[in-house]
Amino acid sequence: MTDAAKRDLFPGALEMMILKTLERQPEHGYAMVQQIKRTSNDLLRIEEGSLYPALQRLLKAGLVKARWGISSTNRRVRIYELTVAGRKHLEREVSRFEEMLEGITRVLALGES
Amino acid sequence: MNIFRRLFGRKQLRGELNEEIQAHIEEKIDALVRGGMPREAAGRTARLEFGNPSLIEEDSQTVWRWSTLESFGADVRYALRAMRRNPGFTAVVILTLALGIGANVAIFSVVNAVLLQPLPYKDASRLVTIWGMNLPRGFTLDLISYQDYLDLKAQNHVFESMGASTDNMYTLTGAGEPAALIGYEFTPDYWETLGVPAYIGRTFSPDENENSKAHVAVLNYKLWATRFGCDRSVLGRSITLDGEPYTVIGVMPPSFGYPPDVQVWTPLSADSQTLKDRSVRWLRVTARMKPDVTMEQATTEVQTIAARLRDAYPKTNKDQEAKLIRLREMIAGDVRPALIVLLCSVGFVLLIACANIANLMLSRGTARQREIAVRTTLGATRSRMVRQFLTESVVFSLVGGVLGLLLAYKGAQALVAMFPPTISNLSIPRIQSIPIDGWVIAFAVVASIGTGLLFGLAPAMQSSRMNIGETLKESGRTESSGAQGRRFRNVLTVAEVALSLMLLAAAGLMIQSFLKLVQTDEGFRGDHVLTMRLFLPSSKYPDSARRLAFVRAALERIRAVPGVESAGTVTFLPLSGWWGTRTVTQAGRAVDPSGKDPRFVWDSADPGYFVAMKIPLIRGRYFNAQDNDSNEPVTILSASAAKAVFPDDDAIGKLVNVEGLDKPHRVVGIVADIYQLGVGVHQPGAEQAVKSEVYISEEQYPTFLMCLAIRTAGEPTSVSKDVQRAIWSVDSSQAISYVESMEQLMSETVALQRASMLLLAVFAGLALLLASIGIYGVISYSTSRRTREIGIRMALGAARRDVLRLVIGEGLALTLIGLVIGLAGALALTRFLKSMLFGVAANDPQTFVVVSAVLLCVGVAACLIPAVRAMRVDPMVALRYE
Numbered sequence: 001m002t003d004a005a006k007r008d009l010f011p012g013a014l015e016m017m018i019l020k021t022l023e024r025q026p027e028h029g030y031a032m033v034q035q036i037k038r039t040s041n042d043l044l045r046i047e048e049g050s051l052y053p054a055l056q057r058l059l060k061a062g063l064v065k066a067r068w069g070i071s072s073t074n075r076r077v078r079i080y081e082l083t084v085a086g087r088k089h090l091e092r093e094v095s096r097f098e099e100m101l102e103g104i105t106r107v108l109a110l111g112e113s
Numbered sequence: 114m115n116i117f118r119r120l121f122g123r124k125q126l127r128g129e130l131n132e133e134i135q136a137h138i139e140e141k142i143d144a145l146v147r148g149g150m151p152r153e154a155a156g157r158t159a160r161l162e163f164g165n166p167s168l169i170e171e172d173s174q175t176v177w178r179w180s181t182l183e184s185f186g187a188d189v190r191y192a193l194r195a196m197r198r199n200p201g202f203t204a205v206v207i208l209t210l211a212l213g214i215g216a217n218v219a220i221f222s223v224v225n226a227v228l229l230q231p232l233p234y235k236d237a238s239r240l241v242t243i244w245g246m247n248l249p250r251g252f253t254l255d256l257i258s259y260q261d262y263l264d265l266k267a268q269n270h271v272f273e274s275m276g277a278s279t280d281n282m283y284t285l286t287g288a289g290e291p292a293a294l295i296g297y298e299f300t301p302d303y304w305e306t307l308g309v310p311a312y313i314g315r316t317f318s319p320d321e322n323e324n325s326k327a328h329v330a331v332l333n334y335k336l337w338a339t340r341f342g343c344d345r346s347v348l349g350r351s352i353t354l355d356g357e358p359y360t361v362i363g364v365m366p367p368s369f370g371y372p373p374d375v376q377v378w379t380p381l382s383a384d385s386q387t388l389k390d391r392s393v394r395w396l397r398v399t400a401r402m403k404p405d406v407t408m409e410q411a412t413t414e415v416q417t418i419a420a421r422l423r424d425a426y427p428k429t430n431k432d433q434e435a436k437l438i439r440l441r442e443m444i445a446g447d448v449r450p451a452l453i454v455l456l457c458s459v460g461f462v463l464l465i466a467c468a469n470i471a472n473l474m475l476s477r478g479t480a481r482q483r484e485i486a487v488r489t490t491l492g493a494t495r496s497r498m499v500r501q502f503l504t505e506s507v508v509f510s511l512v513g514g515v516l517g518l519l520l521a522y523k524g525a526q527a528l529v530a531m532f533p534p535t536i537s538n539l540s541i542p543r544i545q546s547i548p549i550d551g552w553v554i555a556f557a558v559v560a561s562i563g564t565g566l567l568f569g570l571a572p573a574m575q576s577s578r579m580n581i582g583e584t585l586k587e588s589g590r591t592e593s594s595g596a597q598g599r600r601f602r603n604v605l606t607v608a609e610v611a612l613s614l615m616l617l618a619a620a621g622l623m624i625q626s627f628l629k630l631v632q633t634d635e636g637f638r639g640d641h642v643l644t645m646r647l648f649l650p651s652s653k654y655p656d657s658a659r660r661l662a663f664v665r666a667a668l669e670r671i672r673a674v675p676g677v678e679s680a681g682t683v684t685f686l687p688l689s690g691w692w693g694t695r696t697v698t699q700a701g702r703a704v705d706p707s708g709k710d711p712r713f714v715w716d717s718a719d720p721g722y723f724v725a726m727k728i729p730l731i732r733g734r735y736f737n738a739q740d741n742d743s744n745e746p747v748t749i750l751s752a753s754a755a756k757a758v759f760p761d762d763d764a765i766g767k768l769v770n771v772e773g774l775d776k777p778h779r780v781v782g783i784v785a786d787i788y789q790l791g792v793g794v795h796q797p798g799a800e801q802a803v804k805s806e807v808y809i810s811e812e813q814y815p816t817f818l819m820c821l822a823i824r825t826a827g828e829p830t831s832v833s834k835d836v837q838r839a840i841w842s843v844d845s846s847q848a849i850s851y852v853e854s855m856e857q858l859m860s861e862t863v864a865l866q867r868a869s870m871l872l873l874a875v876f877a878g879l880a881l882l883l884a885s886i887g888i889y890g891v892i893s894y895s896t897s898r899r900t901r902e903i904g905i906r907m908a909l910g911a912a913r914r915d916v917l918r919l920v921i922g923e924g925l926a927l928t929l930i931g932l933v934i935g936l937a938g939a940l941a942l943t944r945f946l947k948s949m950l951f952g953v954a955a956n957d958p959q960t961f962v963v964v965s966a967v968l969l970c971v972g973v974a975a976c977l978i979p980a981v982r983a984m985r986v987d988p989m990v991a992l993r994y995e
Contacts, residue, residue, distance in 0.1 A: 028136075029133060029136075029137050030136070030137045030140040030141060033137075047162070047163070047164045048137070048141070048162055048164065049134070049163045049164030049165070049166065049168075049169040050164065050169070052130065052134060052169050052170075052172075052173045053169060053172040053173045053175075053176060055173075056130075056173040056174075056176040056177065057176050059176075060176055060177060071136070071140065073143055075136045075139065075140060076132070076136065077133065077136050077137075077140075078129070078133050
């Protein structure tokens with residue numbers, strides 16, 4: 001887990017963002033990174049490379065599947081797609097994350113009330 | 114993703130990842146260039162933001178990995194590569210291991226065959242033998258009377274079945290040359306108890322019992338094969354045993370041999386008097402315990418019954434107790450302690466080998482410190498390094514183990530030859546071959562892996578504990594890993610010396626004991642003596658007159674055979690394993706009711722026997738032709754027997770009562786003591802009988818069993834055919850067995866001691882060699898590390914002599930510490946040898962001094978080469994060396 005903590009914001013955060021990105025539409029790695037950067041307004045700085053071990057973990061867990069396709073720049077790339085299990089996992093993770101966030105927010109709001 | 118993809122798709126996965134990552138970076142570069150960045154800078158930025166591609170690739174692959182298994186595979190490959198890189202080191206280590214493990218496996222295979230393999234009976238672990246015991250009378254292992262047997266059988270609640278047996282001897286005639294067969298009489302339940310069905314035909318039916326006088330016989334496989342050519346029609350056929358017809362009803366399978374060597378089984382039979390008399394103890398009883406009964410419960414039960422019988426029949430059963438011995442122990446009895454001692458010793462050798470290899474590995478670990486440091490910097494964890502080291506040593510030990518198994522296979526065959534199948538005075542299971550079976554292989558594997566872990570652990574721990582920064586900075590100088598490593602190597606060396614000393618002490622004691630054994634005067638001269646044994650069937654020779662007529666005629670013709678110098682007969686040939694005892698008391702004295710009268714081996718001998726065996730006459734005379742039936746009964750006592758019966762008096766001319774003989778016998782001679790049972794043989798219940806003997810004149814008391822001792826001018830066995838022809842010219846149907854020279858018999862008697870002694874000596878030699886290599890290794894290593902120090906000392910004026918003292922002193926200190934520990938260990942352990950030693954105490958100071966001296970000399974010698982090397986150190990070179 002220490003490895004994951006170094007890579008991610010917190011354990012599982014990167015995976016969750018990948019899944020969320022893929023929920024919209026299937027993407028390849030580079031596009032996913034751009035998407036995450038764009039939507040987070042560049043607030044999250046992630047090492048691009050760390051995407052790939054995370055993708056392999058998701059593949060292994062059967063949460064995403066991959067196929068070879070052609071990118072908009074006409075390169076042969078691997079395109080990842082959410083599986084049914086991945087969709088469910090994402091829902092669960094998001095609701096757990098929101099609970100956690102709410103908890104943290106309340107604790108942080110303690111002094112202000 | 115399926116398992117095949119996971120196992121075999123690795124290359125593909127790597128390719129795909131690589132392509133994917135390359136595409137990602139290129140796409141990023143494109144985007145940056147489009148944003149106006151020069152291509153070169155864009156490449157740099159893209160790579161920077163992406164991170165280390167190969168590391169990421171690796172991480173991504175790790176996701177799919179069975180990491181431990183795969184790194185294990187890598188470690189094995191790495192180990193094999195390391196072995197190839199350093200062939201000299203590898204050869205030394207593997208050879209040491211092969212010898213160590215091989216010796217262990219060989220001895221274990223014997224232990225496995227003799228002590229561990231299941232006996233060829235149904236649920237053999239539940240089989241026990243029941244014995245009588247009468248301590249006040251000195252019987253620790255006694256047979257059982259028929260009535261006691263019936264009571265034991267009827268009153269117990271712990272045995273499923275119980276059978277009785279007794280030994281017998283038959284002469285088989287009418288099927289080739291007459292043969293003396295070793296027979297056994299069984300009750301029908303005996304077969305049921307052992308639980309082995311006949312190979313063909315059947316065993317005794319319940320009504321073929323001791324009251325039936327049924328003339329049926331079961332043959333052993335070998336007799337069936339050799340005499341009847343495995344002919345199945347032998348069933349129902351009549352064979353002639355002792356001149357009487359017996360119907361063959363069955364043949365036992367080849368594996369069945371209880372007792373070993375028995376050739377024919379017949380139903381138990383005895384006259385009604387013997388069956389009634391509780392004081393006639395003649396049966397060997399074997400019983401099968403019920404499944405859930407323990408040995409303790411069964412023992413308590415038979416002891417309770419024995420107590421009941423003591424109360425009910427005080428006249429015959431006074432002090433009579435009972436005891437149980439497992440059948441397995443009964444069969445392997447005499448060889449068991451020897452095997453256990455050998456297994457322990459050979460284990461010690463392996464331990465020494467381990468210590469040695471650990472030492473070698475430690476010094477190699479020092480040489481490999483830079484490699485380890487580099488790997489650690491690159492991210493190898495400590496446990497990962499330990500694992501790699503252990504894998505390496507286990508790979509070593511497994512290779513050694515495979516070689517060792519091959520050695521053991523060869524060695525085990527040689528071991529069979531060391532334990533001859535014909536040892537007459539020991540109960541040794543008859544081993545034809547020593548199989549290398551699953552157990553032996555399992556033992557070899559466990560021993561190998563255990564060995565690998567043992568000798569690998571120390572170097573692994575040491576290497577993982579080292580200081581990386583220091584090592585890298587030191588740029589290849591060898592002066593590191595400090596005092597701790599050295600201390601550990603010293604401890605290993607001390608342990609080697611200590612273990613070697615224990616083995617040397619054990620071997621020294623065994624050698625001494627063996628020399629004493631073979632040098633002890635048996636009391637007779639065994640060279641140039643041919644022996645054979647005859648059994649005169651009572652059917653043909655029912656009375657003394659006919660037996661004597663045969664003996665006289667046979668002896669006369671034997672003495673006429675060219676090359677024969679003298680010939681005589683005796684009931685029980687010394688060292689034959691056959692013997693009987695009788696009490697002897699002064700005539701006119703009442704028999705001691707407690708049965709404490711002196712008891713000696715008895716023999717019925719003719720005058721020629723003493724001459725042929727060269728048994729020295731001390732006083733009086735030998736028997737002569739006048740000591741026959743018409744004259745006064747006479748006896749000859751051996752020196753210690755005479756002293757026991759007449760402690761304060763001269764025995765010659767006195768009258769004695771010999772147990773079982775009606776008339777008093779006059780002592781006419783005193784001869785030297787002889788070892789009837791073999792030198793150094795402890796026979797329970799016959800301690801006094803070992804050397805003391807009472808002889809009765811054969812003319813006055815001829816026996817059914819007759820052993821011949823024939824002194825020859827030349828090689829004894831060269832006349833054996835002529836002698837047998839001479840006997841057959843008197844009676845062509847007389848069976849002759851055990852035709853062998855006395856020297857053969859003597860050599861067999863000490864076979865077990867010889868085998869144990871030789872093996873222990875070999876193990877001790879091996880231990881000594883390994884220990885000397887160990888000392889040499891440690892001292893030369895420490896000397897080479899101290900080259901600079903020695904150089905400085907010499908520059909400051911130390912003489913070569915001082916250097917010599919310095920180096921040898923270091924080695925001597927290790928040896929002496931090991932010596933002291935070893936002596937303590939040896940004193941504690943050699944007492945387990947006690948039962949195997951003859952004429953030498955288990956803590957014999959002389960042996961301990963000699964082996965210590967030997968070890969000390971070897972220790973000093975091992976230091977000499979490094980010492981000389983140190984003396985040649987040129988101070989200038991040593992100082993400039995930095």
